[in-house]
Amino acid sequence: xxxxxxxxxxxxxxxxxxxxxxxxxxxxxxxxxxxxxxxxxxxxxxxxxxxxxxxxxxxxxxxxxxxxxxxxxxxxxxxxxxxxxxxxxxxxxxxxxxxxxxxxxxxxxxxxxxxxxxxxxxxxxxxxxxxxxxxxxxxxxxxxxxxxxxxxxxxxxxxxxxxxxxxxxxxxxxxxxxxxxxxxxxxxxxxxxxxxxxxxxxxxxxxxxxxxxxxxxxxxxxxxxxxxxxxxxxxxxxxxxxxxxxxxxxxxxxxxxxxxxxxxxxxxxxxxxxxxxxxxxxxxxxxxxxxxxxxxxxxxxxxxxxxxxxxxxxxxxxxxxxxxxxxxxxxxxxxxxxxxxxxxxxxxxxxxxxxxxxxxxxxxxxxxxxxxxxxx
Numbered sequence: 001x002x003x004x005x006x007x008x009x010x011x012x013x014x015x016x017x018x019x020x021x022x023x024x025x026x027x028x029x030x031x032x033x034x035x036x037x038x039x040x041x042x043x044x045x046x047x048x049x050x051x052x053x054x055x056x057x058x059x060x061x062x063x064x065x066x067x068x069x070x071x072x073x074x075x076x077x078x079x080x081x082x083x084x085x086x087x088x089x090x091x092x093x094x095x096x097x098x099x100x101x102x103x104x105x106x107x108x109x110x111x112x113x114x115x116x117x118x119x120x121x122x123x124x125x126x127x128x129x130x131x132x133x134x135x136x137x138x139x140x141x142x143x144x145x146x147x148x149x150x151x152x153x154x155x156x157x158x159x160x161x162x163x164x165x166x167x168x169x170x171x172x173x174x175x176x177x178x179x180x181x182x183x184x185x186x187x188x189x190x191x192x193x194x195x196x197x198x199x200x201x202x203x204x205x206x207x208x209x210x211x212x213x214x215x216x217x218x219x220x221x222x223x224x225x226x227x228x229x230x231x232x233x234x235x236x237x238x239x240x241x242x243x244x245x246x247x248x249x250x251x252x253x254x255x256x257x258x259x260x261x262x263x264x265x266x267x268x269x270x271x272x273x274x275x276x277x278x279x280x281x282x283x284x285x286x287x288x289x290x291x292x293x294x295x296x297x298x299x300x301x302x303x304x305x306x307x308x309x310x311x312x313x314x315x316x317x318x319x320x321x322x323x324x325x326x327x328x329x330x331x332x333x334x335x336x337x338x339x340x341x342x343x344x345x346x347x348x349x350x351x352x353x354x355x356x357x358x359x360x361x362x363x364x365x366x367x368x369x370x371x372x373x374x375x376x
């Protein structure tokens with residue numbers, strides 16, 4: 001691994017491939033498995049860096065595509081890097097922006113071997129991303145962990161389409177390795193291949209033969225059915241090295257996270273908890289709650305009696321219902337604090353369960369509550 005990085009696996013659950021470990025980074029040591037809040041534009045929506053720390057966050061994400069458009073990665077570098085720019089001094093990770101670029105189907109030119117040209121949907125300015133330019137931008141941003149630039153193919157596509165896409169991804173990621181110069185940043189490879197077993201295996205074997213510091217499972221949660229997501233993860237994990245971090249990108253639902261942990265995944269991220277919160281939906285130990293429902297008008301109990309977050313320790317369901325019905329920003333802020341803390345706390349409890357060889361039992365108990373929306 002790069003300077004300042006080390007992965008130590010301390011225990012594997014006796015009944016599954018779930019594993020507990022420590023990941024050392026230049027900005028601190030984090031426990032695995034973990035959920036990583038997403039701060040796309042150098043901010044986790046509705047939360048301050050201090051509130052993230054209070055929620056016991058470890059790694060926080062930012063996105064290269066969005067920061068390249070606004071305010072520009074050179075400005076972030078001028079500010080002293082992403083940690084100084086947003087005043088979060090824990091470990092950080094930047095996605096390469098590959099998913100965002102390739103989702104702009106009506107605003108980008110055809111993909112070439114050199115890279116992809118696209119129009120900024122906000123300003124109309126044109127940009128060109130190549131493996132080399134993306135790595136340069138990620139080095140300017142300065143996160144502890146950076147992702148390679150890959151081609152994220154849509155779902156569904158033909159075998160031939162995916163094969164060509166995987167071949168390009170491998171070539172691009174080799175170029176990312178060659179371009180990466182900073183010794184204080186870990187560079188992860190991204191495994192693609194869709195739902196095709198031979199292509200997942202091929203991509204994984206090709207990339208794991210290269211000196212990446214960790215590996216991500218890409219191309220999931222892009223519109224495919226849930227059973228396909230499970231299958232894609234299962235196709236990839238057997239080919240990932242045991243001694244490097246494993247990251248399942250874009251996943252924040254507990255069923256997928258627990259399935260990933262069961263198979264040996266270490267890291268997850270998603271915008272889901274804050275997005276749900278802004279619409280009044282809460283993840284709680286008693287199941288999902290829609291706080292906008294009328295049954296909470298006179299409910300003066302905490303949102304989640306088992307939660308230690310600022311929201312649950314200080315405000316009632318009745319007050320949260322009032323704020324959300326009045327569309328007050330403070331309501332969305334409080335609910336976001338809770339949802340982020342809920343997922344982080346769930347991962348804390350999952351780590352304890354792994355160390356005690358009872359992860360499968362723990363996951364089953366949590367999902368029994370989580371899968372049903374709490375009635376009024």
